[in-house]
Amino acid sequence: MKVYVDVIILENFIINLFLITITLQTVRIKFSFVRASLGSILGAFYTLLYFFPSLSVVVSLPVKLLIPLIMIYITIGKLNCLVLLKSSGVFLLWSILLCGFIFAFSLMNNPYDLFSAFTLKNIYLKYMLLALMIIYVFAYRTIIFIRDRKSLTDFFYEIEFSDNSKKFRVKAFLDSGNELTEPATTLPVILINKNYLEGFSEVGKGSLIVPYKVINGGKGSLEGFRMNQIKLYKDDKLISTKDAVICLCKDQFSPYDDYGALLSRGVL
Structure with a gap:
């Protein structure tokens, strides 16, 4: 056989x-x-x-x-x-x-x-x-x-802000467990992948240090800058306009490249 x-x-x-x-x-x-x-x-x-x-x-x-x-x-x-x-x-x-x-x-x-x-x-x-x-x-x-x-998709939003004459619009994900804020201004922090901001310049915006702590006890800090009049959209409908601190990262947040930014709850 x-x-x-x-x-x-x-x-x-x-x-x-x-x-x-x-x-x-x-x-x-x-x-x-x-x-x-x-x-x-x-x-x-x-x-x-x-x-x-x-x-x-x-x-x-x-x-x-x-x-x-x-x-x-x-x-x-x-x-x-x-x-x-x-x-x-x-x-x-x-x-x-x-x-x-x-x-x-x-x-x-x-x-x-x-x-x-x-x-x-x-x-x-x-x-x-x-x-x-x-x-x-x-x-x-x-x-x-x-x-x-x-x-x-229920947690997907879009943020829009301007850098002088250029506008940037990035799809973002609302991290409901994220309450990261900048301690001096108490503004919510938005993490954005640098690859989504081609041509964006940080010159003249001033630097802010944002400390953070993760669940496993690890600590660190992020360098960011204040950005005024950030518009938040949901399904192309303007929800709010707020000031926030933007921190640029090299990491890709989504394995499927669905979004390029993470929002904290304070943005809403």
Whole structure:
């Protein structure tokens, strides 16, 4: 009998990824698609051990029950025993349900009788199920991505200010937990990526030092300058005009380049 290792790994990877997705959906735990893929790869390679009779201990029942737990741990990245046991149990239940579903459809598509062994000949159903699993996983990830992006757009604004004769308009994100202010003037601080202010000159604006402290206890300071009459827009509608302190940064705030500035709550 010929065994195609690449096919076995690919098929089991798809099945494991599907099972991890519906398992963590069931227990309502958010997870990373990359980490889920790593857990699925582990499960796929574990399947190859069944082809080595000398490794029968590794494929014994206790180890079989341990593998889903490790896969879930890799996916969620949290060592919470209760959550891991609960998720692993749900994973096993979904696995049993999936096996029963596949076997039931196999009986309908392959002739059999009570006096002979059951032989699986028509395997087109397998590819159909694998295709449905792929569609489900990617559809789920797409829906999550669109939903998260939609929730982010509620915090998108635009700021506009002038530098002598030149106007700058930058899309900004309202960081609701950010209360950064300049201590001397008590003005709110706006962080802007330098790449969005091409041609902007800081000469003659005066320098202000803005100290900050992050959650992990780290401290630092930013150099900024006061900018008057900054206009704040939401959906092209002018909301307010305020003075603020602008600090220029080299860091990119959005991995998708959606916005180039961070607003503190004081801007509103």
